[in-house]
Amino acid sequence: MSEHVSTRVNSARLPFYIGKMVRLPCKILNFNSASATVQAADGGEVIIRLIADIPMSDTFVEVIGNVVDATTIKMMGCVNLGSDLDLKLVNDTIELIHDPRFYKRMFVPDS
Amino acid sequence: MSQYNDFGGASNPYYSNGASGGGYMPTGSPFSASGSPGGLKRSEASHSLRPLTAAQIIKATQAHTDADWMIDDMEVGQVTIVGQVCSVQAQATNCVYWIDDGTGRVEARHWVDSSNEEDAEKWSGIEDGVYIRVTGGLKTFGNKRYINATHMRPVKDAHEIYFHTLEAIHVTLILERGPPLGIGQAAQPRAPANATAITGGTNAYANQSSSVANFDEYSHLPALQRSIIRFILEQPHNDEGIHVAAIARAIGTDGDALKISQALDQLMDEGHVFSTIDDSHFNVSR
Numbered sequence: 001m002s003e004h005v006s007t008r009v010n011s012a013r014l015p016f017y018i019g020k021m022v023r024l025p026c027k028i029l030n031f032n033s034a035s036a037t038v039q040a041a042d043g044g045e046v047i048i049r050l051i052a053d054i055p056m057s058d059t060f061v062e063v064i065g066n067v068v069d070a071t072t073i074k075m076m077g078c079v080n081l082g083s084d085l086d087l088k089l090v091n092d093t094i095e096l097i098h099d100p101r102f103y104k105r106m107f108v109p110d111s
Numbered sequence: 112m113s114q115y116n117d118f119g120g121a122s123n124p125y126y127s128n129g130a131s132g133g134g135y136m137p138t139g140s141p142f143s144a145s146g147s148p149g150g151l152k153r154s155e156a157s158h159s160l161r162p163l164t165a166a167q168i169i170k171a172t173q174a175h176t177d178a179d180w181m182i183d184d185m186e187v188g189q190v191t192i193v194g195q196v197c198s199v200q201a202q203a204t205n206c207v208y209w210i211d212d213g214t215g216r217v218e219a220r221h222w223v224d225s226s227n228e229e230d231a232e233k234w235s236g237i238e239d240g241v242y243i244r245v246t247g248g249l250k251t252f253g254n255k256r257y258i259n260a261t262h263m264r265p266v267k268d269a270h271e272i273y274f275h276t277l278e279a280i281h282v283t284l285i286l287e288r289g290p291p292l293g294i295g296q297a298a299q300p301r302a303p304a305n306a307t308a309i310t311g312g313t314n315a316y317a318n319q320s321s322s323v324a325n326f327d328e329y330s331h332l333p334a335l336q337r338s339i340i341r342f343i344l345e346q347p348h349n350d351e352g353i354h355v356a357a358i359a360r361a362i363g364t365d366g367d368a369l370k371i372s373q374a375l376d377q378l379m380d381e382g383h384v385f386s387t388i389d390d391s392h393f394n395v396s397r
Contacts, residue, residue, distance in 0.1 A: 004216045005166075008276075023213045060269065079195060079240060081269035093273040102280055105183075109166040109215040 006064055007107065010094050011044025015070040024073060025062045025081065025090050038063065041091035049074045060085040160189040160246065162279045165215035168192065168256070171249060180249045185286050190258060191246040192217065193266060193275035196239055208237065208263070210245060218257035219245045242266040244275070329383070336374045338362055340383060343395045352387030352394040 006021040014022070024046060026038035036048045036056065048063050049072065050056075058080040065075040097107050163182070168190060171182045180187045194212030201223075208219045237243055247260040266272060285291075329337050342361045343353050359371050375393060378384040384393045 004211060006211070006213050008213050077240070079242060085269050089270065090273050093276050096280055097276060102283075105167075106164050106279065106283060107166050107214045109169040 005109065008094050008097055009040075010042040010091055011040035011046050011071070012042055013094070013098060014046070014067055014073075017067045018069060020067055021064065021076070022067055022073070023062050023064050025060070025085070025087075025094075027060050027085075027087065028056060031056065039087075041087045041094055043087075045071070047072045051075055056080070059083045060087075158188055160191055161187055162275055162282055163187075163190050163192055164276070164279050165192060165194060165210065165212045165217045167214075167279070167283075168217050168249065168258070169215045171256070173251065176251060183283070183287065187249060189246065189248050189261075191244060191275075192258070193242065193244045193272055195242050196237055199238060207257075208243075208245075208260075210243070218255065219247065219260045219263065220257050221260045221263065236265045237263060242269075242272055244271065332378075332383075333374070335362070335370060336378050336383075339371070339374055339378065340395055343384065343393060349394075350387065352392030355391045355393065358393070 006023045007017065009017060009022045009024055011024075024038070024040055026040050026046065029037045029039055029045070031037070031048075031050070033050070035050055038046050038048055038061075040046050048065065049068070051074075056078055060081040060083065062079045062081055063073060063075050064077040064079070065073040068074050096102060161182075167182055171180045171187060173180050192210060192212060194210035194217075196208055197211045197216065198207075198209045200207040204222060206221045206223055208221070209216050210219055243263055243265050245258055245260050246262040247258045250257060250259045329340055332340070339358055339362065342358055346353055346357075355371065355375065358375075359368060362371060375384060379386070379393075382396055384395050386392060387394050
């Protein structure tokens with residue numbers, strides 16, 4: 001049960017999650033069949049390695065995947081978030097999620 | 112003290128709430144030392160709806176089956192969560208969904224009445240990968256916990272996901288610390304301005320900073336009533352109570368006798384003060 005944790009992150013948090021599953025809400029900047037470049041909630045750019053058959057039709061998506069390194073995520077899945085998303089709001093939410101006052105208490109199932 | 116015998120019963124017309132101060136007990140409350148305004152009565156908490164993350168639900172504890180669920184020492188009744196459907200299993204009598212919101216996975220079950228067609232339509236928008244909002248009560252089956260879903264619907268605007276996270280943080284903080292400071296409390300750092308606004312007297316309010324902590328529960332009252340209570344509280348404890356003339360002198364020329372006696376009547380109606388040896392002496396209910 002506790003292994004299914006995929007914390008929401010922005011680009012600044014990626015280095016802390018290398019090898020782990022994360023969710024990255026982002027805006028698609030451009031993409032081809034193998035990879036996409038996206039802008040995370042804090043404005044940083046991340047490269048997403050795509051796998052086939054996952055529809056990324058909207059401008060804003062939440063990429064669920066494994067962190068390869070500080071700027072690359074290997075996608076496992078994706079959720080369309082529409083064409084209008086306030087990334088500043090999303091970033092503020094992500095920063096609150098990671099705030100030490102709340103993180104362990106509310107966003108990690110084991111502790 | 113024989114005069115206190117009247118106060119527990121219904122015979123005193125002013126005193127409908129007994130000594131409990133209308134639920135704002137500053138001591139004996141399990142929730143915090145200062146009688147936290149976040150201290151809901153038990154029955155209220157179990158009927159209220161709490162936004163949570165999956166991690167919080169997973170960490171909820173239950174003293175024994177049929178006992179209430181507790182999260183952070185706060186009773187939980189109905190919950191709501193926003194997450195992605197990661198699996199749907201339709202069975203004969205129910206439908207099992209697993210919801211993943213990034214902090215963990217929880218199970219939600221919806222008991223299906225298959226003869227009802229409307230029901231079937233209502234639940235059709237929910238498939239793998241879609242973000243939904245689930246509302247329902249926390250239950251156990253064997254040793255597994257699940258949400259008994261009374262309401263599930265797809266999320267229409269992606270902002271709802273982030274709103275829900277923020278709301279969960281907000282409610283968790285309110286339950287821990289009480290609501291954000293109201294007008295009464297906010298006046299504390301501006302004590303000099305506060306004192307002149309309410310009355311001309313400054314001496315009686317010299318101890319404001321130490322006793323203000325107890326005024327959480329009075330911050331919703333009008334200024335005159337607050338200052339009456341504050342004055343009574345600052346006098347040395349006296350079983351005979353404080354005479355209304357002393358209160359009137361301390362409040363200053365601002366409150367004429369009629370206003371003060373009306374304020375005292377209102378305070379008695381709410382149970383915050385009670386009369387002691389006669390109708391002119393009052394004490395604060397504690």
